[in-house]
Amino acid sequence: MTVATDQARPVALEVLALRSVHGGPFAFTVPAGACVAITGSSGSGKSVLLRMIADLDPHEGDARVDGQACSGMPAAQWRRLVQYVPAEPAWWSDIVLDHMADTDAVRDLVARLGLRAGCLHAPLSRLSTGERQRLALIRALQLHPRVLLLDEPCSALDAATTDRVEAVVHAVQAEGTAVVLVSHNMGQAERMAGRQFRVAQGHMGDIAP
Numbered sequence: 001m002t003v004a005t006d007q008a009r010p011v012a013l014e015v016l017a018l019r020s021v022h023g024g025p026f027a028f029t030v031p032a033g034a035c036v037a038i039t040g041s042s043g044s045g046k047s048v049l050l051r052m053i054a055d056l057d058p059h060e061g062d063a064r065v066d067g068q069a070c071s072g073m074p075a076a077q078w079r080r081l082v083q084y085v086p087a088e089p090a091w092w093s094d095i096v097l098d099h100m101a102d103t104d105a106v107r108d109l110v111a112r113l114g115l116r117a118g119c120l121h122a123p124l125s126r127l128s129t130g131e132r133q134r135l136a137l138i139r140a141l142q143l144h145p146r147v148l149l150l151d152e153p154c155s156a157l158d159a160a161t162t163d164r165v166e167a168v169v170h171a172v173q174a175e176g177t178a179v180v181l182v183s184h185n186m187g188q189a190e191r192m193a194g195r196q197f198r199v200a201q202g203h204m205g206d207i208a209p
Contacts, residue, residue, distance in 0.1 A: 023202025037193035
């Protein structure tokens, strides 16, 4: 089977001159099923960029998913299409199953991500940072987003578990989801992304074709 190049895929995400007091303007596109990696030093504006795309921080400019503008739809609708998974996920309850259903699909992801079978019934406060990161990814994937924004998704994980996370993200890409990945791990950026950008002092440059 021939895999389509990025140029042959429809554009899923368009970032259109997004800017805030913390940086920008940022402008790029991500084809359906592709991954763009954003690298740069701490405090350079990478997370701010993801939060602007997710419409969580004040900003100028706009973003589009499949041609539909963020500015033209309710926030709740946009945030179903565009799921942001922060490096330190927030939870409104200490009960895992208040955030996701105990379904076959969830249990399958628990196994694929190397989580303990009982983690769905453990208090979140008793789980490790790495376990909470993976559960946050599962929570996001249950909404079947068109765009997945990942902020250091493997920062608390060992190499073997990182491989598991990357395999799940690749599978989601194969279904057509576009991914924007923020990572300090240059090896991960090279493995995951067809295109890389580097953010420095709130400005972004293309560092790989």
